[in-house]
Amino acid sequence: MDFDIPPQPHGRGIREIRALVAAAPVPDDVRWLADECFTAIATCEGEIHGIDPAEVHLHEVGAVDAILDVVGSIWGFHQLGVTDSYTGRVALGDGTVRAAHGVLPVPAPATLKLLEGIAVKPGPDGAGELVTPTGAALLRVLTRGRSISSYVPLRSGFGAGTKDFPDRANVLRLVLAERTETPAAGVRELVLLTADVDDMTAEHLAAAADGLRTAGALDVILAPIVMKKGRAGTRIELLCDPADADSFETRILTDTTSIGVRRTAVRRRALPRETIDVDVLGHSISVKLVTRPDGSRTGKPEHDQVVRVAQATGTPVTAIFRAAEQAAERAIRARV
Incomplete structure (x- = not known):
């Protein structure tokens, strides 16, 4: 698929990107995951530069083509009905890459930070940059780690890049499959809701958490965090069934002072x-x-x-x- 992109500013802030994604005519799940991708990028860039994520100006990632890459990839998975995604060990490439801040080593700092916790490998030699911050953010948000041990392929596809390598095909493979392995006993697909607050008293937070537990949340925790400008805050994490996520999301926004809730699909294993x-x-x-x-x-x-x-x-x-x-x-x- 090709897009005809008109002249545009070089890069955008996270607020502008969120506004563009929010206005896109896509399903809510696609919008939430796309927002999570760009938030992850802004957060990593903010940590690297020592500034608040809201102040980060995303150069290449903020361009229209990168926004289309993120939203389009997530929407494609949604259209295919994909519930779980896995990837093999990620090849990073080698050498250097020229970015808005000059020449950077491969992988770029933001890319490497986004890939923390994901299995990677250097090279191959002469490949250049193989993983961009956009691709790393998609891996971080969409995948559950290394490929499962066995599966039944249902459909597969290949996408070719524009760069040519002398000794290998520049293609990305996607396999739509069903698991053949039996999930571990006690494993459930759940939703994790997360919200941060820095203007509620401990008493009010405890009462809100108790109310969420009484309403049927599977788990509610309050964790201390440091928010923008060095302010002490509290992170509310709530675990619930997917069918209850909307109601708990509304309740968090009603019973606390938070103005936003992040939603993540998670898998929990509970012992008998x-x-x-x-x-x-x-x-x-x-x-x-x-x-x-x-x-x-x-x-x-x-x-x-x-x-x-x-x-x-x-x-x-x-x-x-x-x-x-x-x-x-x-x-x-x-x-x-």
Whole structure:
């Protein structure tokens, strides 16, 4: 597909790019992921230059063709119905590349930062730049890491670049496939909602988190972060079923002072667990039993109940906790 792009400014800020993406007639999922890509690029550039991401001026990445690359790639995956993406070890290329800031080593600083946590390899020799910041951002947002061990190919396609190499084809391969391996027990596809705030009191944040848990969120955590201008803030992370994501997103924007929520598809593996009751000094205490991957079982007494029994019996909390653990261990052995 070719685009006829009129003359344009060289680069844009993240706010302008977000406005262009927001105005695009694309599905919401495509818009969210595209926004996540450009946010990741701006964040990495901001860290490298020591400035706020909102102040970053994206040169090559802010051009219309790069915006079309990101939105078009994500939209293509959406049209194909792709739910999970994987990639092999990423070849970085070698040499140098000329950018708005001058000649840079391959991979460029922003590219390398975006690829943190992804398996890469240098070369091949004489290849030049093989991964741009745009491509690295797409890998970071769309892929789940290395290719799965086995799959059934359904369709495949190749895209050729304009650069010619003397000893290899300059093509990108995409394979649409179905997994053949059985997912691990307890694995669920979930949604992670993230929002940052720096103007709520600890009491109000705790109340908002409790309200989200009561509403059925699978998990809610509050983590300290440093926001722009060095201000202390809090990151709210909420885990929920995909069907509940919209309602929780609305609730976060209603119950907190945050003006934006990021949405990410995640996969969670939870170990099998059950709750049993054990007797300690004539009082009942609930113990959560967890089955580990090797088949062994561990138990943890409910702390609030341990404290209650300790207060009722005048016994140290540590002694009640250990007695409940031992009672659970006896219950586990009795089942074997």
